[in-house]
Structures are given as structure tokens and as C-alpha cells.
Amino acid sequence: MLMNNYARVDLGFKKGHGATLIADDGRDFIDFGSGIGVCSLGHAPKGLARIISKQANTLIHSSNLYKIAPQNELGERICELLGSKYYVFFANSGAEANECAIKLARKYGAPKGKNEIISLANSFHGRTIATLKLTGQEKFHPSHFEPFPDGFSYYDSIDEIIKNASERTAGVIIELVQGEGGIHALELKEVAKLAKFCKENDILLITDEVQCGVYRTGEFVASKLYGISPDIITFAKGLGAGVPIGACASKYDIFSPGDHGSTFGGNFLATSAGNYTLGELLRLKKSGQIDKMIENFTKELDKLAKKYKTLIKARTGLGAMCGLELHKSEHLSLLFEAALNNGVLVLKSGKATLRFLPPLNISKDEMKKGFKRLDKAFKEVLKSL
Numbered sequence: 001m002l003m004n005n006y007a008r009v010d011l012g013f014k015k016g017h018g019a020t021l022i023a024d025d026g027r028d029f030i031d032f033g034s035g036i037g038v039c040s041l042g043h044a045p046k047g048l049a050r051i052i053s054k055q056a057n058t059l060i061h062s063s064n065l066y067k068i069a070p071q072n073e074l075g076e077r078i079c080e081l082l083g084s085k086y087y088v089f090f091a092n093s094g095a096e097a098n099e100c101a102i103k104l105a106r107k108y109g110a111p112k113g114k115n116e117i118i119s120l121a122n123s124f125h126g127r128t129i130a131t132l133k134l135t136g137q138e139k140f141h142p143s144h145f146e147p148f149p150d151g152f153s154y155y156d157s158i159d160e161i162i163k164n165a166s167e168r169t170a171g172v173i174i175e176l177v178q179g180e181g182g183i184h185a186l187e188l189k190e191v192a193k194l195a196k197f198c199k200e201n202d203i204l205l206i207t208d209e210v211q212c213g214v215y216r217t218g219e220f221v222a223s224k225l226y227g228i229s230p231d232i233i234t235f236a237k238g239l240g241a242g243v244p245i246g247a248c249a250s251k252y253d254i255f256s257p258g259d260h261g262s263t264f265g266g267n268f269l270a271t272s273a274g275n276y277t278l279g280e281l282l283r284l285k286k287s288g289q290i291d292k293m294i295e296n297f298t299k300e301l302d303k304l305a306k307k308y309k310t311l312i313k314a315r316t317g318l319g320a321m322c323g324l325e326l327h328k329s330e331h332l333s334l335l336f337e338a339a340l341n342n343g344v345l346v347l348k349s350g351k352a353t354l355r356f357l358p359p360l361n362i363s364k365d366e367m368k369k370g371f372k373r374l375d376k377a378f379k380e381v382l383k384s385l
């Protein structure tokens with residue numbers, strides 16, 4: 001028996017290709033959610049399958065007691081794509097990448113008596129006990145999980161963060177595009193103001209790019225679109241295109257051996273998958289395919305937003321991290337279910353936003369098919385009200 005911790009849909013899949021998933025009963029679904037932003041190259045990408053298989057036939061795991069060549073290569077690749085010197089730690093998930101960021105910020109701040117980390121309201125940073133507390137949403141801090149660790153607080157806006165930061169603040173963490181809290185891209189000006197404030201006050205700026213990173217917004221990191229150079233950046237989701245991997249990149253190489261670690265983190269299998277994924281995504285970016293896909297996808301969303309303006313308030317987000325914010329929260333589940341019944345998978349975010357994280361290589365045909373089904377779903381819901 002499995003634990004009862006997921007509100008699962010009564011549906012399972014047996015295979016997939018591109019942006020298409022085939023259900024156990026044979027029905028096909030267009031996946032506009034990529035397994036919550038993970039399957040950046042679509043389902044069962046042939047090249048990745050080949051690489052994983054080759055690596056599995058060579059060496060899967062040796063432990064971090066020894067050198068791991070594909071881990072070094074992936075670390076170098078990430079630094080190259082970031083365009084400056086970072087030191088990278090590999091984990092297995094987004095929450096673990098953020099745990100690493102918290103420990104780094106605390107170790108950095110310790111000699112100056114700084115150990116507090118501030119986050120933003122409506123953020124989401126993970127499910128471990130520390131990253132839950134880091135998450136700026138009260139519903140993630142239920143009393144049955146108390147006591148939570150000390151030293152975490154969150155505020156409603158960047159202005160509030162700046163007002164409340166103190167000589168004890170070691171770091172500030174933000175999602176440049178909030179993923180779980182309603183697809184919400186932070187304002188460019190606000191982020192610039194925060195980056196300047198952090199720099200002037202020796203506070204580490206951490207961007208959680210677990211969801212918005214790895215080309216999801218069109219650039220390798222959303223930080224690039226915002227023109228900032230964070231002290232620490234965390235990654236996961238799309239980095240392994242389905243193979244579990246997380247990463248924390250820091251400008252400061254301050255851990256000593258024993259300060260942090262992971263049994264599985266950065267093993268041969270996961271980092272080989274990461275190397276393939278980044279190579280393939282860079283190729284798609286350079287050929288203009290990611291930008292074109294984003295242009296086409298957002299055009300289709302805009303068409304829906306215009307056609308169903310009685311249901312949709314606005315299109316939100318950045319790049320291929322998109323939302324359709326609804327006027328009424330009670331319509332969210334109706335649309336989610338209607339989409340599912342019509343063979344298209346979308347995600348929910350916040351109280352009233354349909355979330356879209358399509359595979360970054362989704363074909364034109366699959367996009368067309370998905371939006372046709374989505375249009376039908378909107379039509380049905382509108383008719384039912």
C-alpha cells in the first residue's frame with residue numbers, strides 16, 4: 001500500500017513520446033505540464049534513453065567518495081552557461097538543492113552573526129522541514145509538523161523584505177517566476193532593487209530556479225532575463241529531463257569536507273542525463289526552436305484568453321512558464337477536469353491559475369492538438385455555468 005499523501009487523479013500512463021502520453025486504457029493525452037516542469041525534452045526522448053542505457057551499462061554509481069567525470073562535466077557546463085564562476089553541488093531534488101543553499105548562506109553569515117533567511121509570500125521552496133518553513137505560505141506550516149526550525153521569515157513584497165531585513169539576515173531567496181503560488185513573474189525593477197540592497201548589505205541573494213530555470217523562461221536561467229547575478233542559484237526539475245537531479249550553484253566555495261553531502265547526488269546516471277539534457281536544450285536554444293515554441297505557445301494562450309475573457313482574467317508568466325489567471329477560483333477545478341476529459345493535461349497553481357509548462361521541444365502538431373482540446377474544454381465549462 002502507498003501512503004495517502006497525494007490527491008491523485010484516477011488515471012495512469014503506460015508510455016509516452018514527445019508531448020503525448022498514452023494512458024493505461026489506450027487514450028492519448030497532450031501533456032502541457034511536462035510532469036510538473038520535469039520533462040523538458042518531452043516523454044521518453046530517444047537520445048536521452050540511449051545515453052542512460054549506455055551509462056547504465058558502463059557505471060551507474062560509485063559514490064561521492066571518488067571522482068565522477070560526468071559530474072565534473074555537468075558542473076563545468078552549468079558554470080559556462082551561467083557565464084561566471086560558480087561552485088556546484090549536486091543533489092537529487094529541488095528541496096535538497098535549497099537545503100544546500102540554506103546551509104551555504106548560514107555558513108557564509110556565521111562569522112558575522114547572520115543566520116536568518118527571508119523569502120517572499122506565495123513562494124514554494126520544497127517539502128523538507130526547513131524548506132517548508134522557507135516557503136512563504138502559511139498552509140505549508142501546519143501545527144502538526146511543529147516545531148519548525150528557527151531563522152526563517154517571509155514578507156508580502158520586496159519592499160517589505162528590504163524594510164524588515166536586519167543585521168542578522170544572511171540571505172534572501174526568491175523565485176523570479178513563482179510557480180506554485182500562481183504563475184507570477186516578479187517585477188524587473190523590484191528584483192533590481194533587491195539585488196542592489198543585498199549587495200550593499202552583504203546579504204546573499206538566492207534565486208530558486210528549480211521550476212523557472214533550465215530554459216523554462218527561454219534563457220538558461222531566469223536571472224539572466226532579470227539582469228542579475230545571484231550569489232546562489234538552485235536547479236532541479238528540467239535539468240535531468242525526467243531523471244532525478246538537483247543542483248546548487250554558489251559563488252562562494254565555503255563548505256569544508258563533511259559540511260554537506262549526498263549519497264546519490266550527482267552520480268554517473270543522473271549527471272550523464274544532465275549533460276545530455278543541457279546539450280540538447282542548448283542546441284534547441286541556438287537553433288531558435290525554444291524561442292519559436294514560446295512565441296507560438298503564448299500566441300495560442302492569448303487567443304484563448306481573448307475568446308474566453310469571461311473566464312480568463314489574464315495571461316501571466318514568462319517564456320514557457322505560463323499561466324491563465326481566472327476570474328473565479330471555483331472555475332479552476334472545472335477547467336482542469338474538462339481539460340483532462342478532453343485529453344489535455346494542465347496544472348493548477350495558486351488559487352485561480354491554470355499553469356502550463358510544456359515540453360520545450362513540443363511539436364507544432366501536438367501544440368495544435370492540445371489547444372484544440374483545450375478550446376473544447378473551455379467551451380464546455382462556459383456552457384455549463
Ligand SMILES: Cc1ncc(COP(=O)(O)O)c(C=O)c1O
Nearest residue numbers: 093094095124125126179210211
Ligand atoms: C520553485 C521550487 N522550488 C523547490 C521545489 C521543490 O522541488 P522538489 O519537489 O524537487 O523537492 C519546487 C517544486 O515544485 C519548486 O517549484
